[in-house]
Amino acid sequence: MPGLTKLPSFPANVPTHSLVVVDYQLLKAGHKDEIAKLWHAATHLGFWYLSNHGVDREVNAMFDVGAETLALPMSEKMKYEQGDNGDSFGYKAKGMIVTDLNGTRDTVEFLNIAQDDAMSWPQPTHCTYPSTVNARMNDAVIPFIRKSMAVNNTLLDIFERLLGLPRGSLAQLHAMDEACGSEARIVKTPPNQNSAGIGAHTDFGTLTFLHNRLGGLQVMPPGTQEWLYVKPVPGYAICNIGDALAIFSGGVLRSNLHRVMPPPGEQSRYERYSVAFFTRPKDTVVLRPLAEKSVMVAEAAAKDPRDEYTSGATAGEWTARRIRKLRVRNRKGPETWYESKGTEHQSLKHTPETIRATA
Ligand SMILES: O=C(O)CCC(=O)C(=O)O
Ligand SMILES: [Fe+2]
Numbered sequence: 001m002p003g004l005t006k007l008p009s010f011p012a013n014v015p016t017h018s019l020v021v022v023d024y025q026l027l028k029a030g031h032k033d034e035i036a037k038l039w040h041a042a043t044h045l046g047f048w049y050l051s052n053h054g055v056d057r058e059v060n061a062m063f064d065v066g067a068e069t070l071a072l073p074m075s076e077k078m079k080y081e082q083g084d085n086g087d088s089f090g091y092k093a094k095g096m097i098v099t100d101l102n103g104t105r106d107t108v109e110f111l112n113i114a115q116d117d118a119m120s121w122p123q124p125t126h127c128t129y130p131s132t133v134n135a136r137m138n139d140a141v142i143p144f145i146r147k148s149m150a151v152n153n154t155l156l157d158i159f160e161r162l163l164g165l166p167r168g169s170l171a172q173l174h175a176m177d178e179a180c181g182s183e184a185r186i187v188k189t190p191p192n193q194n195s196a197g198i199g200a201h202t203d204f205g206t207l208t209f210l211h212n213r214l215g216g217l218q219v220m221p222p223g224t225q226e227w228l229y230v231k232p233v234p235g236y237a238i239c240n241i242g243d244a245l246a247i248f249s250g251g252v253l254r255s256n257l258h259r260v261m262p263p264p265g266e267q268s269r270y271e272r273y274s275v276a277f278f279t280r281p282k283d284t285v286v287l288r289p290l291a292e293k294s295v296m297v298a299e300a301a302a303k304d305p306r307d308e309y310t311s312g313a314t315a316g317e318w319t320a321r322r323i324r325k326l327r328v329r330n331r332k333g334p335e336t337w338y339e340s341k342g343t344e345h346q347s348l349k350h351t352p353e354t355i356r357a358t359a
Helices: 024-028 032-043 056-070 074-080 115-120 131-135 137-162 169-173 243-248 265-269 295-302 315-326 334-339 352-358
Strands: 021-023 047-051 090-092 109-114 183-189 198-201 207-212 217-219 237-241 258-260 272-279
Touching: 021 024, 021 032, 024 032, 024 137, 032 047, 032 137, 056 109, 056 131, 056 137, 056 183, 056 207, 056 272, 074 090, 109 115, 115 137, 115 183, 131 137, 137 169, 137 183, 137 207, 137 272, 243 315, 315 334
Parallel strands: 021 047
Antiparallel strands: 047 237, 090 109, 109 183, 183 272, 198 258, 207 237, 207 272, 217 258
């Protein structure tokens, strides 16, 4: 069980970015200073720690489900592999996606469990899962997904209000009346790696609720070309804005570039697991600034003459394209790496040269 091993502490001598700590209970209580801290983090780096989220027990259970499942024989896991069509749900074997422009293969394996499948369980909506997932659906997976949804929906309601959007408008884009790309993920990085686990990317969806025990996650602060570690803090989630929310807000909220590297220092000798929940819009929602619904978004969109936030794609198409273009077997050359990109132009000028700098 990954939770029972005593892990070496995060080293003090690696370049690290400190994140603002936002208290979830204070946010829920409408505490003004806490909401102001959240807004600042969401409109600048797009990442923050969330304390007092109350999901610790469920997160620990998910680390165990991940360890049990990813320990299954490869032949069993491969029955659930994502494939090359841009589907997200299921298992992704190590080395199936590229991490950079040169086509370097990834070093991680992960398992994605659809929110829709958990909500319709035992009836599948999208796909089925390994027996180790099914066995823990009721006591671990569903409780984790339900609580993560509640956290992300609370944050979404706050952003909706602060963006000046009509009440319920963001919630409507994420309602459970249609299929969506929201999913839980468990990522496993083997010990002693020396290349990127997951390459530089922005998240595809709306909001990410992430749980780390070992280091490895890095962010590139806006306006820099420098990668900085995010230190895992026990009990704190790491939250970040994804592309869909950056686009809905006309760029007011920031979807920042990040990647997963081997854990730093002594930690690199250990297997690394992370657990995440991604809230994504309903598949049919078109990704575009909600300018007609908010003066703030309209003003931000007007300052974007190149229309970089108007994708024309639905959320389902956006996610499928980005996954498809990352798959090794779909790679034609360096251009396929650029074709996998989302709103990275927020961190970089949208040119091959600057994207190359992060590759
Ligand atoms: O493992 C992590 O810490 C982050 C993973 C990540 O960025 C992702 O799965 O999108
Ligand atoms: Fe990510």
